[in-house]
Amino acid sequence: MTKSTQAINRAASHQLMKDFSLEMTGKDIPALLEARTLIPLGTRINVTFLGNEDLEMRVAAARSAREMGFVPVPHISARRLESTQGLREFLGRLQDVDATQHILAVGGDPARPEGPYSDSLSVIRSGVLQEFGVREVGIGGYPEGHPDIPTEILWRALEDKSAALQEQGLDTVIFTQFAFDTAPVAEWIEAVRAKGITAPIRVGTPGPAGIKRLLGFARRFGVGANAMIVKKYGFSLTNLVGVAGPDNFVNDLAAVLADHSAGRGPGLPGQVGLHFYTFGGLSETANWARRFTAGQE
Template sequence: MTGKDVPGLEEAQSVIPAGTKINVTFLGNEDLDMRVAAAKAVKDMGFVPVPHISARRLASRAQLEEFLGRLQEVGATEHVFVVGGDPAEPEGPYGSSFDVIHTGLLLDYGVREVSIAGYPEGHPDIASDVLWKHLEDKSAALSEQGLDAVILTQFAFDTDPVLAWIDQVRQRGIASQIRIGTPGPAGIKRLLGFARRFGIGANAMIVKKYGFSLTNLMGTAGPDTFVTDLSALLAEDPASGPVKLHFYTFGGLKATSDWANSFIAARS
């Protein structure tokens, strides 16, 4: 959710299980008060806030400390997601998420678990070997600080690159929980727009496998096939380690939650 999505969270509150992790984004068009208020709302409604810390959007160490301090005041620092962020040039001293982790400040403000980004299909602006080095360096730094790590991935439409990437993560000795980014039900044009923006594979074969057609962009699509196939394939591979899902709520918090509840009910 964004800082503006508190009304949407209130609408979805009754259909989201208590204790669910809910990420709160760090957008350039939202301010400190909005981000903290959203994290507090998540906590007050019985969920687990995971505020984003966007390294490149931080103008100074003092701003980072102010953000962490305000989050700690509302009980929202146990879980955070540290990400590089969108700006091409850093607005302050932190050029990457590793730079934030390396400060050692997270422990000072009660952080226990840090989510870091994973890219099964690569990143449009970062070379593959650089991504792997960053992942290894961040994992090592968090381990040295005694912090739990979760790898939260960009969303995907196709199980093949996801499974190949998980295999590479484990071969590199990284045993952290992985949460695979999964698009919640949304309009097809909207989903494809996000895919193009983030460099996600969305060719005709993949989207047909996912369950929608490039010739009909007016409908909606959900991740039923993707989740079912991923679950079955992971069950065949015990070496994949702990893997869960992270939903990108492109169609809204309630629509995603309703879909999840219906999917679970159908399987049981």
């Protein structure tokens, strides 16, 4: 690789790292407070909607993110909502802390809905979001598929949600499930754009975390983690001791996107950023991001 190519690749990685987003749970307020000086102001912080956390925890996390100078992106888990009143109460409480402009609508883990919403599309089509000042809705993307949902249904859902949000005048951003391998991610982005979906895409990948922990999440979410893929990512299935980070993934994805943008690939990727799942902790991911970005300058 020539020095010129290395410089181009570093610039591409630096560009991809701009405006990354992070993930926290309702329990992570102390961790966010600890990491706050490491995270750029204005960073989007997704706040998960877990079954073992309640309304107060979710709202408190969103409020804390806002008060620390970040942009909260609360999750709405459709199948966990017990009623339309419950949705209104959640959004109302979020509006009270100025945290409804950006939300992420997901189906959620329960196999059966706990209320009237069978999926995130039904929440979007309810018309309730606009009543509480929602301007942008995040939706899920699955470059490597979903362990319980056929691929054709995933594509139909993505197209239907994109169309519904456009019809309602709401902005859209796509957050993908985390990945270890850039090849299926790049192919999926190309397919998204081929369908005429132009919304910004935030590609999910884990921040630095213990290898056993990463593999546990990969098995849980049906993410490919065979020997070839994880070696490319930066660790081995035969040595599960230690921590792995997304350096290789970010560099590889940046190079692929740069090639496509320069016309050396089959299609233009459009607006693509990164979303880090903080399995190893907010401070660890924020520290890694600062060190990695400095190394690309």
